[in-house]
């Protein structure tokens with residue numbers, strides 16, 4: 001891919017986020033669902049977001065646009081009068097991050113090291129400099145104590161290079177971002193260092209947590225069985241693609257075997273899961 005084209009790709013991915021990959025339905029109305037004492041899921045916009053009420057409010061992810069972030073903040077204010085002091089970003093994708101400019105300046109913004117590096121390349125809002133993560137970590141970061149404990153873990157590159165899981169041990173609950181999608185192929189950003197092997201590793205790590213309910217970046221709250229099913233589907237697909245690679249099949253032949261048709265040439269698209277797996281295991285770029 002030429003450099004200019006790859007930059008265009010990154011900009012388009014940044015602007016449209018998940019919208020391109022999945023024709024994700026944007027939900028205009030915002031609603032709040034109580035998941036546990038002091039823990040809430042906000043549905044609306046392009047991606048799930050959440051918040052935790054402690055001495056102050058910790059938001060989880062920031063929506064796609066400042067306008068949607070304002071709607072999310074309005075939901076928080078319906079639930080508590082405590083101030084929002086912190087935002088945790090599960091990963092760097094635009095549909096989870098770009099709305100951060102709708103939050104007040106000066107908040108603590110937490111992400112993994114990898115997500116901050118990706119944001120440095122992609123997050124180009126006019127006032128972006130006021131909204132980069134202020135606190136980052138490599139593998140683990142623990143916040144709060146007792147029932148308010150929040151454990152952040154980065155289990156390695158998966159959907160992107162910098163995905164983190166927000167685990168609330170007192171509630172057996174985790175906000176997991178985008179390594180798991182139900183009912184459709186997971187989106188894996190190779191251009192951000194994501195890989196299918198990494199997604200499997202992260203899903204295994206999720207299954208090892210003492211968690212009953214997993215809040216994905218998109219869709220409904222999931223159980224362990226859902227995560228197991230998603231992992232099995234992904235491993236099956238890896239197995240089938242590897243077999244075709246061993247038989248010496250080209251990428252086009254593998255795509256054909258799975259009935260995958262790309263859009264018209266020149267259009268921007270996210271590569272299919274099969275293509276991601278092929279490139280990953282054939283060692284091709």
Ligand SMILES: [Zn+2]
Nearest residue numbers: 018095178217
């Ligand atoms: Zn997403």
